[in-house]
Every structure is written in structure tokens, then in C-alpha cells.
């Protein structure tokens with residue numbers, strides 16, 4: 452599966468509180484986009500809206516390309532791609548959308564292997580799921596060594612790898628990550644973000660990355676989007692954004 456993401460005019464919030472205002476955003480198929488911004492800019496709300504935990508009050512969210520394997524219910528056709536605003540949250544994974552939530556979502560009572568298997572549970576093809584499990588152990592060697600360890604026994608970096616591995620078990624077209632660097636040492640962050648690049652290069656995975664660690668995120672991303680008070684204030688190649696001192700000072704605080 453491959454998949455790009457297109458948001459047009461997305462407005463969303465909590466009850467009467469509007470948090471996202473008229474968001475236009477495109478993530479090209481097989482690329483990494485980083486969404487950066489200060490605390491409260493609306494980054495997590497954006498991910499919640501894309502993954503169907505919150506429904507936008509206006510605008511469209513489409514997954515483009517060859518994704519949307521299930522057909523029909525997601526509202527394929529029309530302007531092209533799958534209309535994610537009509538996909539129930541529990542069906543997102545079948546449509547090729549996987550989320551690594553902030554705080555990682557690893558089930559700490561379960562072992563590494565059990566957590567990984569959970570990620571592939573919805574697949575009907577057991578052999579394919581077993582193959583992907585082997586691939587995950589090749590990609591994340593520390594997890595292979597600790598496959599019988601419980602989630603709570605893992606280091607922060609191992610937990611983040613496990614969360615990433617679990618999401619990848621679903622063979623997503625689009626991977627969404629909320630603050631993967633949170634609480635990790637810089638070296639571990641670099642290694643996790645480096646893996647995203649490898650996945651993009653090797654499998655054509657499309658990635659939308661939400662980060663407070665702006666430097667690291669822009670270093671790994673192809674494209675950068677700056678969110679401020681729920682609005683897109685810049686959308687440019689990541690390298691260009693990283694060098695824009697005025698923009699950094701105004702919106703990103705460094």
C-alpha cells in the first residue's frame with residue numbers, strides 16, 4: 452500500500468472550542484512531513500482529527516494513492532482517495548493508517564512479542580503477519596533480543612521501537628507519530644528518527660511526524676509545517692524551514 456495525505460480547510464475542536472482553523476496540508480506519498488509548533492499549537496488535535504478520534508466540523512481529509520484496501524465504506528472516489536472523515540476510528544488501520552500515540556501505547560504487562568502480534572491481529576493472512584514479525588526483529592535488533600521481556604522492563608528507547616514496530620505490523624501506508632522523541636536521550640531520538648528515513652527509503656512509507664524537538668524533526672523530514680494557534684503559518688521544504696531564523700524565533704522559540 453502507498454498513500455499520501457491531503458487536508459483541505461479542516462476545522463476542528465472540542466465542543467464549542469475551535470482549535471484547528473482552516474488547515475490545508477499535504478503529505479506527499481513516500482515522504483516524511485514534520486508538523487512543529489509551540490505547546491498548545493494544536494499538533495495532537497491535528498493527529499486526533501486525522502485518525503478519526505475527533506471529527507472535523509468543516510473540511511476534507513483524504514488518503515490518496517493505492518491505500519484504502521477495504522473499499523466501499525470509506526467513501527473512495529469523488530475527489531480521489533479515501534475520505535478519512537467517514538472511516539470509523541477502529542477501521543483506520545484497515546485503510547492503511549497507523550498511529551504511534553504520545554506516551555507510546557505499549558501494553559506494559561504484555562511481552563515484546565505479544566505487543567507486536569497485537570499490531571498484526573487484524574490481518575487475516577497469518578503467514579504474512581508472521582513474515583512481518585520477522586522483519587520487525589530484523590529492523591529492531593534490540594527487540595529481537597528482548598522478545599520475551601515485558602513492556603515495563605524495556606528502556607524508553609526500546610519502548611518507542613516497540614510502539615513503532617507494533618504500528619508497522621499493520622503494514623500501513625501512512626504512519627502518524629505523536630512526539631516520538633518525548634523523554635528519550637538525543638542519541639536514541641536520532642536512531643528512532645533515522646529508522647523512519649530508512650523505512651521511507653526501503654518501503655515507500657508515508658510519515659506524518661508531530662514533534663516538539665524541532666531541530667531533530669526538521670533534520671529527518673522532507674517537508675515541514677509550522678502550526679501556530681491552530682493555523683498553518685508555514686509549509687516548506689524542511690531544510691528551508693530549519694534555516695529560517697526569523698520564523699524559528701517567532702514561532703519555535705530558538
Ligand code: ATP
Pocket residue numbers: 465468470488489490491492493494495496497663
Ligand atoms: P502539546 O505539545 O502541549 O501537546 P499541541 O500542539 O499538541 O500541544 P493540543 O494538545 O492539540 O496542542 O492542544 C491545542 C489546544 O486544544 C490547547 O489550547 C488545549 O488546551 C486544547 N485542548 C486539547 N485537548 C483538549 C480537550 N480534550 N478538551 C478541550 N480542549 C483541549
